[in-house]
Amino acid sequence: MPDKNLQLDGNGKLLHFLSIEGLNQPILTEILDTAESFTSITERNVKKVPILRGKTVANLFFEPSTRTRSTFELAAQRLSADILNLNVNTSATTKGESLLDTLRNLEAMQIDMFVIRHQDSGSAHFFAQHVSPGVSVLNAGDGQHEHPTQAMLDMFTIRHFKKDFSQLRVAIVGDILHSRVARSQIHALNLLNTAEVRVIAPRTLLPVETEALGVSIYNNLEDGLKDVDVIIMLRLQKERMRGALLPSEKEYFRLYGLSQERLKCAKPDAIVMHPGPANRGVEIESSVMDGSQSVILNQVSFGISVRMAIMSMIVGQSGLRGDES
Amino acid sequence: MNLHIRDGLLVDPVAKTTTVADVFIENDRVTAIGKAPKDFTADRTIDARGCWVMPGLVDIQARLRDPGQPEKGNIASETSAAIQNGITSMCLPPDTQPVIDNSATVELIHHRNATFGHSARVYPIGALTRDLGGDQLSNMASLKANGCVAFSNATRPLLNNLVQRRAMDYAAGENMLVIIQPIDVDLQGNGCAHEGAIATRLGLPAIPEAAETAALAKDIELVAQTGARTHFGQLSCARSVDMIRRAKAKGLPISTDCAMHQLFLTDHDIGSFDTSKLTLPPLRSQTDKEALREGIADGTIDCLCSDHQPHETDAKLRPFPSAEPGISAFDTFLSLALRLVEEKLLTLPEIIACLTVNPAQILGLPAGKLETGELADIIIVDPDAHQICRSKDFISQGKNTAFEGWDFNGKVLTTIVAGKIAYQR
Structure with a gap:
């Protein structure tokens, strides 16, 4: 794997942020610590620091997104960057310009940092392989591969509420097969020495050899939730019903939906997370989502500081184009 | 002379x-x-x-991209590569543009080879169904009369089992060779990597082995039913080798090949989304690779093909799932075969048989032997x-090698x- 460390420079510092896989525990901890220091900024009256002043960040989204795109945008704004938002119409690009041409054209506009979401697994790596030196790529979700900033904000949330990963049992519930979030979370939890990572899913939504990622597998929700400290629910997309992966939303909820009743299988102080957007009544009961153990809205607000942290670490370490102050 | x-x-x-x-x-x-x-x-x-x-090599499956895809290759460029790498006879799958389902296209290929080619013998494989559509049989007898040496639907398997049975029945009656690359299109889906730990880790849409074996099981049953002489191409799975071994033991008129690269690469070689390793069928597991090698060693697999698929650079300069599958293989075909000898899989003449006399006999080509009178x-x-x-x-013309x-x-x-x-x- 020649480009395995594409995202790190010779000194092990961040050049790009493409996948949790390939990173290490000190970097993840540095991200979480840096994010901690930014939370105070986001809470004050003037929410800006000049770390990215004079830089241009392009949000390049080939798939629709509200939450991720807007938190990236806010993060970049609070670091004083100029933002270019591009919602690329996928059908237009597949017919016309190649992804590489899109990249070259944007590079010609002196973009310093690309935030990219694309439906192909590996697209962020592809971008990082082809950008000019000094230009950085942040993965905002590539196909079913990784969504590393989401995983980092989830880790931030867990650390905020639970402190020590080595004492924790974490269960990830739902559509592992299609989830880039789950892959990133699993790598991150393992790098942070989580005591046990479980995945709970029906066979049809579980890719083969998932245990090779370093997780234990449960096909039964009650068994899987037993004694866990953290429950991460994944979104179930409606189109999964069409591909015969599941009979119905109703049956999914019956087997894998998180209800108040089932929540009792976990530790009494377990927290409930969801990367959003959630389907109430499909993977999670409304009362759980709005309940006292839910930290779903905290995740969203932490998302801004975590993305600020990652962007600033890249600037600090990689020496973006232009002034090297 | x-x-x-x-x-x-x-x-x-x-x-x-x-x-x-x-x-x-x-x-x-x-x-x-x-x-x-x-x-x-x-x-x-x-x-x-x-x-x-040694006899000139016979390649049972090579795409020259002619007619129809000059950006990838043409008869002049690809026969030149073939000849300089020892391949003197090659069979062309029918999925050219236009499809090889009519005599005019066959004549066009022969004419271009005579005019622009580099002395290689080029044998078109006719389409089993018109436009590879899977509905109507092509005019197989006239295609055969014009020089098609076998019939295949390339990578577009017949979706209707009745049409497939009739196509095989018809071919059997006319003593034609049918070539099948076993694919279940639904199980293959939009997959681009072997279903295993690597695809799971990289989040790549996966192709289960059943995408090959389920189709192969059905195809073998239809061979048993129709008696059509059938060649299975580009096998990739250990279980397929097993199935072929058993079918041959029953005396079915079956032969097989696998692509040379399958004996050297596995899904691990994809690394971090290396599109030069994107192939269909996909690079499989170490177990599969070893089983294919065993199949070659014990004769279950009769021949090795290059599965030559030249591409323009842009075809691979894309994220992995959007890149085009295939390897430009002429320039490494013989070298890899000789490596199998170095690795003591078989002796030199035994390996060379998989690249000469075996495919020539399956196809009935006047090639593959080094004997007086040949x-x-x-x-x-x-x-x-x-x-x-x-x-x-x-x-x-295709620089898309997996062996740089x-x-x-x-x-x-x-x-x-x-x-x-x-x-x-």
Whole structure:
């Protein structure tokens, strides 16, 4: 794997942020610590620091997104960057310009940092392989591969509420097969020495050899939730019903939906997370989502500081184009 | 023209022997091996001391991208690559543009090869159904009369089992060879990597082995039912090798090949989304690779094909799931075969049989033997020529190799087709 460390420079510092896989525990901890220091900024009256002043960040989204795109945008704004938002119409690009041409054209506009979401697994790596030196790529979700900033904000949330990963049992519930979030979370939890990572899913939504990622597998929700400290629910997309992966939303909820009743299988102080957007009544009961153990809205607000942290670490370490102050 | 090849080590893929002997060629045929025929005077003598002399290679599946995809290759560029790499006969799958489902396209290919080609023998494989659509049989008899050596639906399997059964019945009645690449399109879906730990980790849409084996099981049943002589191409799974072994033991008229790269690469080689390793069927597991090698060693798999698929650079300069599958394979075909000998999978004549006489016999081609009376399609190979694989040096228009930087031994010095020197280094 020649480009395995594409995202790190010779000194092990961040050049790009493409996948949790390939990173290490000190970097993840540095991200979480840096994010901690930014939370105070986001809470004050003037929410800006000049770390990215004079830089241009392009949000390049080939798939629709509200939450991720807007938190990236806010993060970049609070670091004083100029933002270019591009919602690329996928059908237009597949017919016309190649992804590489899109990249070259944007590079010609002196973009310093690309935030990219694309439906192909590996697209962020592809971008990082082809950008000019000094230009950085942040993965905002590539196909079913990784969504590393989401995983980092989830880790931030867990650390905020639970402190020590080595004492924790974490269960990830739902559509592992299609989830880039789950892959990133699993790598991150393992790098942070989580005591046990479980995945709970029906066979049809579980890719083969998932245990090779370093997780234990449960096909039964009650068994899987037993004694866990953290429950991460994944979104179930409606189109999964069409591909015969599941009979119905109703049956999914019956087997894998998180209800108040089932929540009792976990530790009494377990927290409930969801990367959003959630389907109430499909993977999670409304009362759980709005309940006292839910930290779903905290995740969203932490998302801004975590993305600020990652962007600033890249600037600090990689020496973006232009002034090297 | 009379040719005399002196003192080479003759590789005989039929007798499975190697002997130092002279070869005498008059006009287009070998007229003697060992002692010169009476009154033989050589117009030209080639000193082959220290070299291997063997039949020209026969490639049962190679895409020349002609007609229809000049950005990837054409008959001139690809037959030149073939000839310089020792491949003197090759079969072209019907998925050209237009499809090889009518005599005009067959004639066009023959005409282009005669006009722009580099002396290679080019054998079109006819489409089993019109436009590969899977509904209506193509005019197989007239395609055969025009030179199609077999019939196939390439990578577009027949979705209707009744049509497939009738196509095979019809072919059996006319004693035609059917070539099938077993694919279940639903199980394959939009997959691009072997279903295993690598695809799971990289989040790549996966292709289960059943995408091949479920189709193969059905296809074997239809062979049993129709008696159609059937060649299964590009097998990739250990379980497929098992199924073929059992079907052959029952005496079904079945033959098989696998692509050369499947004996050297696995899904691990995808690394971090390396599109040069994107193939269909996908690179599979280590277990599959070893089973394919066993299949070659015990004769379950009859031949090795290049599965040559040249591409323009842009076809691979995309994120992995959007890149085009296939490897430009002519320039590494013989080198990889010789590596199998170095790795002691089989002896030199045994491996060469998988690249010469075996495919020639399956297809009924006048090729693949180094014997008195046979057509003089012969290559002379320097076994000691060491080279590092560099795609920029490829003769093929397609530079999309999966073997960049590999060390190879052996290089073609001379290629003779029908008694004429088609290439000399």
